[in-house]
Amino acid sequence: MKILWSLIYFLVFVPVGIFFRLFRDPLRRKWQPELSTYWIFDERPR
Amino acid sequence: MGKLVLGLSAYYHDSAAVLVRDGKPIAAAQEERFTRKRHDPAFPAEAVKYCLAEGGVGLDDVDAVAYYEDPKLKFGRVLTSFAASSPFSLEAFTRVLPEWTSWKRDTVGRVRRSLADLGLGAVPEINVRRHHESHAASAFLPSPYESAAVLCIDGVGEWATTTLWHGQGSRIRHLAEIRYPHSLGMLYSAFTYFCGFKVDSGEYKLMGLAPYGVPRYADVIRQHLIDVKDDGSFRLNMSNFEFLRGQVMTGRGFEQLFGGPRREPESPLTEREFDLAASVQLVTEEVVLKLARTAREMTGEANLCLAGGVALNCVANGKVIQETIFDSVWVQPAAGDAGGALGAALMVATELGAPRAHLAEGGDGMSSSLLGPGFSDEEIARFLDDLGVPYTRLDEESIAKHVAEELATGKIVGWFQGRMEFGPRALGARSIIGDPRDVDMQSTMNLKIKFRESFRPFAPSVLAEEVEEYFDLHQESPYMLVVAPVAKQRRLDAEESAQATGLDRLKVHRSTIPAVTHVDHSARVQTVTASSNPTYHRLLTAFKQVTGCPVLVNTSFNVRGEPIVATPYDAYQCFMRTNIDLLALGNFLLNKADQPAWREQGDWRKEIALD
Ligand SMILES: [Fe+2]
Secondary structure, eight states: OHHHHHHHIIIIIHHHHHHHHHTOOTTOOSOOTTOSOOOBOSSOOO | OOOEEEEEEOSSSSOEEEEEETTEEEEEEETHHHHOOTTOOSOOHHHHHHHHHHHTOOGGGOSEEEESSOHHHHHHHHHHHHHHTTTSOHHHHHHHHHHHHHTGGGHHHHHHHHHHHTTSSOOOOEEEOOHHHHHHHHHHTTSSOSEEEEEEEOSOSSSEEEEEEEEETTEEEEEEEEETTOOHHHHHHHHHHHTTOOTTTTHHHHHHHGGGSOOTTHHHHHHHTEEEOTTSOEEEOGGGOOTTTSSOSOOHHHHHHTTSSOOOTTSOOOHHHHHHHHHHHHHHHHHHHHHHHHHHHHHOOSEEEEESGGGGOHHHHHHHHHTTSSSEEEEOTTOSTHHHHHHHHHHHHHHTTOOOTHHHHSSOSSGGGBOSOOOOHHHHHHHHHHHTOOOEEOOHHHHHHHHHHHHHTTOOEEEEOSSOBSSSSOOSSEEEEEOTTOTTHHHHIIIIISOOOTTOOOEEEEEGGGHHHHBSOOSOOTTSOEEEEBOGGGBOOHHHHHHOOGGGGGGSOOBSSGGGOOTTSEEEEEEEOTTTOHHHHHHHHHHHHHHSOOEEEEEESSOTTSOOOOSHHHHHHHHHHSOOOEEEETTEEEEGGGSOOOOOSSOHHHHSOOO
């Protein structure tokens, strides 16, 4: 079972993760000195 | 009968159930008190049974069930986090994901089945709320304010970790949020872990440790761990934290920043831990103050309501009050996730048309948080007679007088009265009480009663009408969630205190109430009024009559690692296992010296996991 989960991880999650890192990080990890705020106002609350 | 809503929180930390009738909480309890497993995350079966029994109803009578967070949204966050932290999260992924796909994804189905299994009637509709919506509702709806700013700060629920709301009448409007992994709760927990304490319970210890240190790492934290904007919004520097990868809170990043590996749990505390605690506490306070100012600006309100695990940081709450950013601040007594059950239920009740009736009466809608099980004199008498132990039965006035006299001679008393508290604090219903003027009381209580670390401070209860005589606090603090300085006229030791460092500061005679004066002259105050808790008020009044001092030491009725006692049996067991001298169970007084020898198999101290 662990092998199956590992396969899913490498075949699905790792490529998606690379995409995130290259194009759009959903975790907004970068510090952005140019922004005046990190508050999220406009989107649907999550 | 009025509309009934059953609120639930479960499967993460500190499960709880709450029953709300027409918008008023009538019963609430954490599952841990019944199962005797600290912070029990299991489905709160016993708490639900208690709430329904207290309300005299079955599930058939309940109009709706409210669940405190949205499992689907949370699952999305878990999946996203694993992808975003790949390829470094494989180990956690293979451990956590099977659990999500097998049942956690369908938490609501599991809640429905667990409720049905109780055999207490047909399960009504289950209404799912968001985690921070539940916190916000728990902060605002029972608060004494017609309108207020609402600030919720915790570790994480689904995505939000910090949210700002505007409460008006029965409505709560979402204004802004900060999302995972950027979390003030996680920052604090990372330091809790790094200093060798347990995450999700050792945060109190870190807060208690902070006054022993100097905040020499605050700049490192500001430069390398958290970027805070002027409006209090922030982001963490995730390259220095490990929790995204899922196994532990901190790793090499912290080791490099703070000079070596984390402290091993239970090993001796060093200057580094004192200073780390002081530093993260200072930065947390800075952020909370900025967030509070933003809340004021964005809402224009004069009152603030707080909830979420970080709102249990009573030192930060005290700073918000001291800075007078708001005219008044109210903190939900069950500010952690147990209180989410209450918030979710109140929100659904409000949507079903329930009014905030307590506003007309003045005060808050929490019934002093005394919402747990209580025991009549007849039940206690039966328990004691079945046990066959000696006791004296008194009336309300004479038990208060008698206990006060014994306290004044240095005796320590188990005080078990009325309904149990909802939330993490003992508020005079399930408390261990002592004389705050006694210089040895702190170490006696820590080492001989609670069997816990000597550095941990104790909190005072004070007659509300006398609070300003003893503390620099100008509003009520009925739930012991505000730290305030001991009043200048009660302090003793300026010179001695300035010279001592680290744990040596414990030995300094700091004030006329040394047992409840922390090394920085602060105290986590509980104000007690005759209307909010008449029995406890009577005891404080009696103690004042005997000694002239309207203050008592109040600590939770348990030993280290154990949930607070719930029943007379739990109380008697704790009384006999420890060096408590007297036990007041309702109007029944038990003297340790008269009790038969206590025998149990095995060493109970080994059976209770350390917190
Ligand atoms: Fe929370």
